[in-house]
Amino acid sequence: MHLAPSNLIGTWIALGLAFGSFVTVLVARVPGRQGLVSFSHCPSCNHALAAKDNIPVIGFLLLRGKCRYCKAKISLRYPLIELLTLACVMMPVLKFEGWWFVLAWVNFIVLGIALALIDLEHHRLPDRLTVPLFVICLFLLTGDAIANDHLHRLTIAIIGAFALSFFYLFVNVASRGGMGMGDVKLALTIGLLTGYISFATVLAASFGAFLLGSVIGIGMLVVSSATRKTAVPFGPFMIIGTFLTPWTTQYVVSILNLGH
Ligand SMILES: [Zn+2]
Numbered sequence: 001m002h003l004a005p006s007n008l009i010g011t012w013i014a015l016g017l018a019f020g021s022f023v024t025v026l027v028a029r030v031p032g033r034q035g036l037v038s039f040s041h042c043p044s045c046n047h048a049l050a051a052k053d054n055i056p057v058i059g060f061l062l063l064r065g066k067c068r069y070c071k072a073k074i075s076l077r078y079p080l081i082e083l084l085t086l087a088c089v090m091m092p093v094l095k096f097e098g099w100w101f102v103l104a105w106v107n108f109i110v111l112g113i114a115l116a117l118i119d120l121e122h123h124r125l126p127d128r129l130t131v132p133l134f135v136i137c138l139f140l141l142t143g144d145a146i147a148n149d150h151l152h153r154l155t156i157a158i159i160g161a162f163a164l165s166f167f168y169l170f171v172n173v174a175s176r177g178g179m180g181m182g183d184v185k186l187a188l189t190i191g192l193l194t195g196y197i198s199f200a201t202v203l204a205a206s207f208g209a210f211l212l213g214s215v216i217g218i219g220m221l222v223v224s225s226a227t228r229k230t231a232v233p234f235g236p237f238m239i240i241g242t243f244l245t246p247w248t249t250q251y252v253v254s255i256l257n258l259g260h
Contacts, residue, residue, distance in 0.1 A: 005093050005102040016089040017056035019110045020082030026114035027081070030129060031122045044072030056082040085113055088243065095246045100144030101196075107136045108193055112239040115186065119235035125182025134189045141196050153196050160195020160202045161188045167206075183234050190242050197245070200256070204249040208241030209234070 005012070029036055040049045047069040053059045060079045067074060092105030111133040115125050145154035168187040171179040194201040217232050241248075 004097065005099060006097075009093075012089060012093050013086060016086030017082050019089060019106070020085030021054070021056040021078075023085050023110060023114045023117070024078050024081050026111075026129065027117045027121075030114070030126055031118055031124075033128075042067045042069060042072065045070035081113070081117070085110065088113065091243065091246070098144055098148060100140050100147060104137050104140035104144070104193060104196075107140065108133065108189065109243070111136075112243070116236040116239045119182070119233040123233050124180065125186055125235050127182075127185065130182060130185040130189070134185070134192070137189050137192055141192065144196075150196075156199065157192045157196035160199065161191035164188070164191030164195075164202060164206065179234060183238065186235055186238055190238060194242060194245055198249070200253045201245050201249045203256070204245045204252040205238070205242040207252060208244050208248050209237040210241075212240055213237040 025036060025040075028034075040054055041047065042049060044067055047067070050068065053063060053068060055062075057079045060074060063074065065074050065076070066072065088109045089106055092102045092109065096102050096105060111129050115129050115133070118129070119125050141154060141157055145151050165184050165187040168179060168184045172181060172184055190205055191202055194205045213232070213234055216237070220232065
């Protein structure tokens with residue numbers, strides 16, 4: 001029986017919300033180097049939460065946004081992150097084919113959302129997420145390459161990974177650390193994942209990141225008192241740029257007249 005990822009929408013909705021719940025755990029615990037496997041506690045009264053209160057989105061709605069024990073307000077960010085993760089996970093499920101490849105992208109989206117949120121808040125991309133992100137993507141893409149005889153694509157993906165991370169390393173040195181080493185490590189995964197599709201996709205991810213970075217960076221200079229020295233984390237732009245490649249790659253192909 002051939003069951004494609006896109007045949008299991010109901011399962012993906014449940015999984016997307018569960019992954020979203022995992023993202024909120026990563027965002028809360030990775031920056032402080034806390035353990036990931038322990039029961040959730042109310043941040044206000046520290047009471048251990050009941051299993052049913054931990055159900056993504058539904059738990060929040062059943063509790064009407066308040067802790068069962070101390071009645072403290074539960075931040076709206078938890079259900080919002082869960083819904084955002086669910087929405088983003090549906091992209092590879094609906095756009096891509098093959099379990100290995102879809103799972104590689106789901107991995108990128110789950111850890112990528114956690115990385116983007118941590119980078120926005122703490123201005124860093126912890127190795128504890130960027131390293132597993134790369135290792136899991138490499139494992140899943142290797143699985144796809146072997147299962148579907150796509151070894152040539154895996155070769156281009158590995159070239160893409162090195163090319164893109166060397167580019168970010170160059171920007172890191174040229175900007176004297178303005179672009180962090182976390183961005184260089186993240187670029188390794190982005191080059192791998194997009195290179196597995198095509199070189200044009202690697203370019204589309206990078207153009208997207210720099211375009212978003214300049215527009216939002218200039219916007220921040222205009223509307224706020226931000227100066228050119230204000231550090232704007234670049235990780236979120238890299239992750240959004242990569243996420244948008246199914247829509248942006250065609251423009252890069254037509255602008256550069258690739259494939260003709
Ligand atoms: Zn409480």
